[in-house]
Amino acid sequence: MLADQARIRLAPRLRELQTRYRGYRERLQRETMELYRSENVSPFASCLPILIQAPIVGLLYSVFIHPSLAGHANELLSQTLLSVPLGTSLLHAVSTGTAGLATWLVIGCLVLAIAAVGEITRRAFRIAPVEGMPGVPLAMLGALQFMTAVVAVFVPLAAGIYLLATVTWTLGQRVVLRRVYG
Structure with a gap:
């Protein structure tokens, strides 16, 4: 901000x-x-949050796609959220034909929640166009808010939960900073 x-x-x-x-x-x-x-x-200040989060999401992703870690069975893959394994991605479940109702509901709700937070963020922190201002077109900036929701379709459920927590935290942080700094 x-x-x-x-x-x-x-x-x-x-x-x-x-x-x-x-x-x-x-x-x-x-x-x-x-x-x-x-x-x-x-x-590049506005890119810093994305650059910091990218390796974390990458690590979460890799933890949930490997069946073994340090020579031991990956116990995290056996954990579930509402009977959906944390290592499940919607894209993988759909492509393998294993996407049941619970998978669609849990991951669908997660993606919708991320998109909702993105929309709230977009509306609350809309940048007024400044004539001649260099940079990305404002329409593209609005679409970027929803890229996290798209990513959540591809990553394991655990990484999607992390993404939801991150976008929600960022929204809260921006609200607080706006109140403090005007």
Whole structure:
């Protein structure tokens, strides 16, 4: 959220740089980075949460796809949530024909919950368009909120639960930060 505020605050100065150095790409990049540096703003700050979470989800995924860990049977694969094994992914269950009603309900509800939190986040923290602001189109930013729900279809149930906890925590964190910092 703070990264979004900083980008919006710097947008007029970035537009000015783009106008001034329109034909000089390298100079524009250098001046843009200097502006970010002088304002103590990282152009990659909004990517940090995703970069931190990616290895955690990867580790969870790998723990739940290996039948043995350190030479022992993977006991985690025998654990269930409402009779659905934590190592089950919806895509795998559907492709192997093992997706029963419980699998559809549990993983379906998980995916819907992640999408709901994504929609709440998208609506609550909508970025107002700033004319000339460089970056990703706002429609694409809105769609990114739902990528986590799509990922939950492919990963084991345990990783999906982690993703739900993460998006919910992030929403709560952003609400608190908005109240504290305005």
